[in-house]
Amino acid sequence: MIKLKNIKKVYRTKTIETTALNDIDLHVPKGEFLSIMGPSGCGKSTLLNIIGLLDAPSDGNILVAGKSIKNYASKETSRFRNEKLGFIFQSFHLIPDLSVLDNVELPLLYRSISSKERRTLAEEALASVGLANRKSHFPSQLSGGQKQRVAIARAIVGNPEIILADEPTGNLDSVMGDEIMGILTKLNKEEGTTIVMVTHDERMAKKTDRLIRLYDGSQVA
Secondary structure, three states, X not given: OEEXXXXXXXXXXXXXXXXXXXXXXEEEOOOOEEEEXXXXXXXHHHHHHHHOOOOOOOEEEEEEOOEEOOOOOHHHHHHHHHHHEEEEEOOOOOOOOOOHHHXXXXXXHHOOOOHHHHHHHHHHHHHHOOOHHHOOXXXXXXXXXXXXXXXXXXXXXXXOOEEEEEOOOOOOOXXXXXXXXXXXXXXXXXXXXXXXXXXXXXXXXXXXXXXXXXXXXXXXX
């Protein structure tokens, strides 16, 4: 489902060059739940952004869902990302002025489907994370765990093949964190969704199929 070969990422300014990732080789088969760990600044989020086509590597090859994105135009990349990938972030990234239902609908606005179908799909996604009764609420009226469940509903509303989660339990207590991991594990086991998760939490990482570790931009385990 995801193949990275000799991925490098270098950030350059006029005075300094910083290597964020160095020769990363990674194969994530379809249906795997992979976690990525490492100290702050080791390149975890950079790697996730490259897998998610939010950033481009300085060198190396990447295939996502069997497609090489190297020669895609920006519009093609955006369409591919919208159809194949779902994103979950530590800080939720919900739009405060939109209702829960409208937040979940957002990824579908870029597809050629009717407003009625968008609403139906968003309601189904919210029901799947146990928030059907909160669809008319606004983010400020939700707890942290509820906000993250809305974020998961938004990530899955378009039925992506891959979910990329950047510290999805990082802002939650252990009880809420376990609930979120339960939802992700269910998506993985029952729907066959491939999940790549960045985490600082060893306990959460142990709930996944496989763990890799980064250190100073290199894969060490």
